[in-house]
Amino acid sequence: MTELLFRDDAYRTDCTATVTEVNERGGIVLDQTVFYYTSGGQPGDRGVLTRADGTEIRIGTTIKADGTVIHVPEDGQPAPEVGESVTAAIDWEFRHKLMRMHTAMHLVCSIVPCGVTGGQVGIDKSRLDFDIGEHTLDKAAITDALNALVAQDHPVRAEWISDAELDSNPDLVRTMSVQPPRGSGRIRLLKIGETVDLQPCGGTHVRSTAEIGPVQISKIENKGKRNRRVNITFAA
Ligand SMILES: [Zn+2]
Numbered sequence: 001m002t003e004l005l006f007r008d009d010a011y012r013t014d015c016t017a018t019v020t021e022v023n024e025r026g027g028i029v030l031d032q033t034v035f036y037y038t039s040g041g042q043p044g045d046r047g048v049l050t051r052a053d054g055t056e057i058r059i060g061t062t063i064k065a066d067g068t069v070i071h072v073p074e075d076g077q078p079a080p081e082v083g084e085s086v087t088a089a090i091d092w093e094f095r096h097k098l099m100r101m102h103t104a105m106h107l108v109c110s111i112v113p114c115g116v117t118g119g120q121v122g123i124d125k126s127r128l129d130f131d132i133g134e135h136t137l138d139k140a141a142i143t144d145a146l147n148a149l150v151a152q153d154h155p156v157r158a159e160w161i162s163d164a165e166l167d168s169n170p171d172l173v174r175t176m177s178v179q180p181p182r183g184s185g186r187i188r189l190l191k192i193g194e195t196v197d198l199q200p201c202g203g204t205h206v207r208s209t210a211e212i213g214p215v216q217i218s219k220i221e222n223k224g225k226r227n228r229r230v231n232i233t234f235a236a
Contacts, residue, residue: 002069003032014089019080029068035062037069042203043120047090095125100212102206103205109177110197111145126232137228143217153210154193162186
């Protein structure tokens with residue numbers, strides 16, 4: 001099992017690691033990593049593994065397959081040996097934009113009082129899909145509410161909770177904008193401010209909402225009678 005250092009510190013940009021496996025397609029497994037793997041609508045990290053002799057292995061993305069976190073090299077990269085030590089460093093500019101966008105998506109969840117049916121984080125544009133029922137969504141009103149929450153600079157924290165604690169706290173579950181999955185034993189909750197947003201999330205986020213910067217709802221698309229796609233971009 002790879003130790004997932006980004007879970008406890010999303011701001012950690014590099015670590016030393018030992019190669020534990022190189023699969024038949026060239027995917028690299030490490031004993032620990034700062035590379036987030038594609039999940040929850042957030043793209044996996046890209047970056048560089050630097051070998052002891054200084055040569056670089058460029059990583060195009062990171063995925064999880066059959067329970068294993070795999071660093072996927074770009075085409076034509078050298079293959080490391082199992083047991084070799086490397087320094088693993090993410091493309092921080094890419095990741096930080098994703099962290100800002102991802103955190104902004106939580107704020108949109110807190111503003112739109114409807115069920116989320118899907119979402120995708122991107123560095124230029126992100127989207128959230130809602131089942132709006134009888135609600136109507138107003139682009140300008142959501143943009144204003146979003147930027148107000150950004151300006152209020154609410155702290156963003158992750159905490160773990162057990163299935164048993166969730167089961168004994170129906171009120172807590174009711175306040176979540178997305179319902180938690182069960183069965184894994186414990187769930188990571190992402191909390192913004194005291195009451196802004198609470199939902200299960202394993203992604204990477206900024207420390208406080210002001211770090212998101214100015215954002216806007218660029219478009220609300222009609223995806224059927226009850227479904228709307230809310231697109232978010234940076235305003236600056
Ligand atoms: Zn999240």
